[in-house]
Amino acid sequence: MLTTEQKLLCALAHLGVFVGIPIIAPIIALLVSNDNFVKMQAKEALGFQIMLIAAGIISGILVIVLIGIPLLLVIGIVTVVFPIIAIVKVIDGVDYSYPISGSIIRKM
Template identity: 65%
Template structure:
């Protein structure tokens, strides 16, 4: 059973994308927290947000040749949906791993 503090810190790291600090908030939580679960969730969120930033940058560049427009829309939808799912799972006491970056991040921990 997760404590309220664990749930809030983990959800904050996942939902940081909605307050325009998608890399800073998970990084601060990762560095400050002493709890293993919170650190894992912050690392997952940090990795996911970095991948989103890279994908959005590449899509933004590809807008020049028009293929970037649907890619940018897809990245936006992924950035909207997956953090909400992660926060809901965390509040339901489930360990969440992003389908895009989760396996890579978990192996590096």
């Protein structure tokens, strides 16, 4: 069973996208906690947020040739939906892994 502090730190790591500190929030959770569950969730959130930034840059470049506009829409939806799912799962005590970046991050 997760403690309130663990749930709060995990939620903070995943909420970084919404509060304007997307990469800093998971790093703070990584540095503050000694718990393996919290560290794994913070790594997942950090990897996901770095992936979103890279995808946004690539889509931004592709907007010049009008291919990137649909990609930006998909990235926007993914940026909102997946962190909300992660927060709900972590608060329920489930070890959540993002669909695309999760398997890569867990191997590191």
